[in-house]
Amino acid sequence: MKQLLILFLTFAKVGVMTFGGGYAMLPILQREIVENKGWATEEELADYFAIGQCTPGVIAVNTATFIGRKRFGIAGGVVATLGVVFPSLIIISLLAGVITQFSELAWVKNAFAGVRVCVCVLIANAVWKLGKKSIVDKWTAGIFLVIAAAAILTDWSPVVFVLFAGVCGVVLQVLLRKGAAAK
Amino acid sequence: MIYLRLFWEFFKAGLFAVGGGMATLPFLYDISDRTGWFTHAQLADMVAVSESTPGPIGVNMATYVGFLTGGHVGGMATGILGAAVATLGLITPSIIVILIVSAFLERFRSSRYVSGAFYGLRPASTAMILAALVMVVKATFLPAVGAAFDWRLPALAVVLLVLTNTAGKKLHPIVFILASAVAGAVLGLAG
Numbered sequence: 001m002k003q004l005l006i007l008f009l010t011f012a013k014v015g016v017m018t019f020g021g022g023y024a025m026l027p028i029l030q031r032e033i034v035e036n037k038g039w040a041t042e043e044e045l046a047d048y049f050a051i052g053q054c055t056p057g058v059i060a061v062n063t064a065t066f067i068g069r070k071r072f073g074i075a076g077g078v079v080a081t082l083g084v085v086f087p088s089l090i091i092i093s094l095l096a097g098v099i100t101q102f103s104e105l106a107w108v109k110n111a112f113a114g115v116r117v118c119v120c121v122l123i124a125n126a127v128w129k130l131g132k133k134s135i136v137d138k139w140t141a142g143i144f145l146v147i148a149a150a151a152i153l154t155d156w157s158p159v160v161f162v163l164f165a166g167v168c169g170v171v172l173q174v175l176l177r178k179g180a181a182a183k
Numbered sequence: 184m185i186y187l188r189l190f191w192e193f194f195k196a197g198l199f200a201v202g203g204g205m206a207t208l209p210f211l212y213d214i215s216d217r218t219g220w221f222t223h224a225q226l227a228d229m230v231a232v233s234e235s236t237p238g239p240i241g242v243n244m245a246t247y248v249g250f251l252t253g254g255h256v257g258g259m260a261t262g263i264l265g266a267a268v269a270t271l272g273l274i275t276p277s278i279i280v281i282l283i284v285s286a287f288l289e290r291f292r293s294s295r296y297v298s299g300a301f302y303g304l305r306p307a308s309t310a311m312i313l314a315a316l317v318m319v320v321k322a323t324f325l326p327a328v329g330a331a332f333d334w335r336l337p338a339l340a341v342v343l344l345v346l347t348n349t350a351g352k353k354l355h356p357i358v359f360i361l362a363s364a365v366a367g368a369v370l371g372l373a374g
Contacts, residue, residue: 016237025239051291054301055284057197057277058204058241065281074282081278085246085270088238092246093263095232100254107368114367115231116224116323117336118359121343122234123316126205127309134202134305144306151209151314155216158209158311162199162304169303170296177295 003072004079010037011064011083018060025060029067039071060084139172186268189252192218193245193272198280201301202308204233204240207273209311211244212318220252223322230319235357245273330374339366 014032018025026049033039040048045067052062061081068080102108135141147161196210208230215221221229233243246266253265284291291297324340326332343359351359366372 015239015242018237018239047288047292051284051288052281053202054297054304055277055280056199056201057280058200058207058239058273060239061242061274061277062281065278066285069282069285077282077285078278081274085238085242085274088236088242088246089263089266089270091236091238092232092243093250093259093266095236096247096250096254096266097259097262099228099232100251106373109373110371111364111368112228112231113323113336113372113374114339114363114365114370115360116227116319117339117367117372118343118356118363119227119230119234120316120319120323121340121347122356122359123205123208123230123312123319124344125347127313127316130202130205130305130309130312134309140302140306143303144310147307147310148313151311152317155213158213159195159199161307161311162201165303165307166300167303169301170299173295173299173302 004075007068007072007076008079008083008086011068011080012086014064015060015084015087025063029063033067040067044070139176143168185252186265188218189249189265189268190272193249193269194275196245197273198276200241200308201304204244205312205315206308207241207244208315211248212315214248218252220255221248223318225251227319227322231360235360242270242273245269326374333372333374335370335372339363339372 010032014025014028017028026045029045029049030042034042034045045063048063048066049059052059052066055062061084064080064084065077069077072079099108103112131144135144143165147165150156151158151161192210192214196207196214200206200210211226211229212223215223215226229244229247230240232247233240236243238246246269249269250262250266253268254262324332324336343363347354347356347359
């Protein structure tokens with residue numbers, strides 16, 4: 001029980017110190033989990049992180065579940081995950097309450113009009129970075145164009161696109177491998 | 184039962200959003216369109232707040248949406264309940280999937296089907312975030328009905344685009360978010 005509490009608090013600390021996305025979390029995990037607690041090795045952490053990126057869900061959450069499970073079984077996985085999201089729950093609830101209260105003030109509206117421009121730029125940068133890593137040949141470029149057009153022009157659920165792209169990926173890889181073997 | 188629906192919507196986002204925090208964005212737009220729980224403009228604000236506060240972006244956005252949605256019913260207390268429900272919805276699929284994957288770690292890593300699926304999923308995820316970007320851009324730059332187009336907005340965007348990719352490359356996004364908030368307040372950008 002005490003072990004689980006320490007696990008929870010450690011991951012809550014990681015949650016507080018992570019500003020931004022999953023990548024911001026890696027150096028903090030290295031310090032807290034590998035160096036301070038010795039719950040995983042550098043290599044294990046790299047593995048968990050890689051798999052956390054290519055499994056569904058938020059990378060930070062996935063990595064926390066991995067480490068928690070490795071250390072203390074299924075209960076550990078659940079507790080570590082709850083720990084990492086706990087600070088968000090408190091901080092965002094407080095902030096959202098405050099922002100809702102003040103959202104009608106003129107200067108708050110003006111400030112957020114400026115912030116929205118910045119959000120556009122940040123998302124554009126994220127698309128560019130992800131694109132460089134994910135569009136690696138003509139096939140992935142094709143998938144990108146088809147899904148982008150469909151997502152912009154239709155109101156279909158993203159679930160449809162994810163399933164379609166996953167199936168396309170498997171079929172393409174099988175065909176490409178067969179093509180390579182035939183040569 | 185709004186909480187049940189909230190849980191289910193975020194469960195779907197958690198199960199199908201692949202590739203980190205921003206990948207949940209297309210799902211949030213989809214939820215906004217179908218439920219009307221929050222507007223596209225509010226969603227852009229949520230992205231800004233989620234980037235500027237501690238915690239993973241995906242989790243922060245879920246918490247924020249849950250708070251607003253629950254808050255409609257009865258203020259702070261129901262807001263916090265909504266925030267908790269949405270966040271739990273988002274992380275439940277992760278916990279289940281990772282617990283399964285970690286039991287078959289070696290086989291998962293070397294599976295041809297898994298690597299094939301992600302070969303297709305990664306560009307699709309990028310494409311969906313691009314589509315979400317189109318929505319944010321519309322909500323940000325297009326003027327309200329009857330109002331004139333404000334050239335200061337795209338001008339600010341160009342400045343930020345240059346700065347974030349040159350001198351400010353290593354800086355945390357929060358620096359640019361705060362600077363834009365100041366610029367917005369000083370210039371009166373809401374029009």
